[in-house]
Amino acid sequence: MTLENRPFHTGGCQCGAVRFRIRGALGRASVCHCRMCQKAFGALYAPLVNVGSAELVWTKREPKRFRSSNQVLRGFCPECGTPLTYEAPDGVALAIGAFDDPSAIAPEIQFGIEAKLPYTDTVPGLPVRSSAEDASDNAYLSDIVSFQHPDREMPGDGPGETPHA
Ligand SMILES: [Zn+2]
Ligand SMILES: [Zn+2]
Numbered sequence: 287m288t289l290e291n292r293p294f295h296t297g298g299c300q301c302g303a304v305r306f307r308i309r310g311a312l313g314r315a316s317v318c319h320c321r322m323c324q325k326a327f328g329a330l331y332a333p334l335v336n337v338g339s340a341e342l343v344w345t346k347r348e349p350k351r352f353r354s355s356n357q358v359l360r361g362f363c364p365e366c367g368t369p370l371t372y373e374a375p376d377g378v379a380l381a382i383g384a385f386d387d388p389s390a391i392a393p394e395i396q397f398g399i400e401a402k403l404p405y406t407d408t409v410p411g412l413p414v415r416s417s418a419e420d421a422s423d424n425a426y427l428s429d430i431v432s433f434q435h436p437d438r439e440m441p442g443d444g445p446g447e448t449p450h451a
Contacts, residue, residue: 299363302435313338320398345444
């Protein structure tokens with residue numbers, strides 16, 4: 287494939303030990319409320335996007351995999367624990383939040399609805415606060431230094447050209 291095969295997505299785990307690149311169009315994006323996805327993500331539900339026919343390359347380390355069932359592997363960073371993949375016989379899906387730019391990967395369908403937590407739909411109506419507002423109340427937040435990998439490719443993230451997004 288060539289650079290003409292846009293879109294070109296990148297992403298990885300929180301610490302940056304595991305990084306990926308995708309060339310080609312992603313498949314369907316979803317959220318899954320099933321109990322296994324809740325546990326695997328440590329979250330109310332799992333946002334995932336199918337890789338589909340796009341090309342997925344792990345440019346540094348590969349994720350470590352946990353076999354969560356006879357059919358499915360779940361990949362995560364062995365260093366920081368970020369959930370990264372759902373790997374089934376019919377294909378691989380990636381955690382939407384792991385992308386450097388998750389904003390354009392909008393879920394289109396919900397799965398596992400029988401296990402949906404009873405307060406999930408109340409979250410958008412909860413009181414809201416920005417990080418800046420939090421920092422004004424918590425002194426340690428105002429001089430916090432992030433060790434999270436930035437939302438772009440960095441030197442050493444992998445071989446080959448760096449996409450200009
Ligand atoms: Zn990591
Ligand atoms: Zn699920």
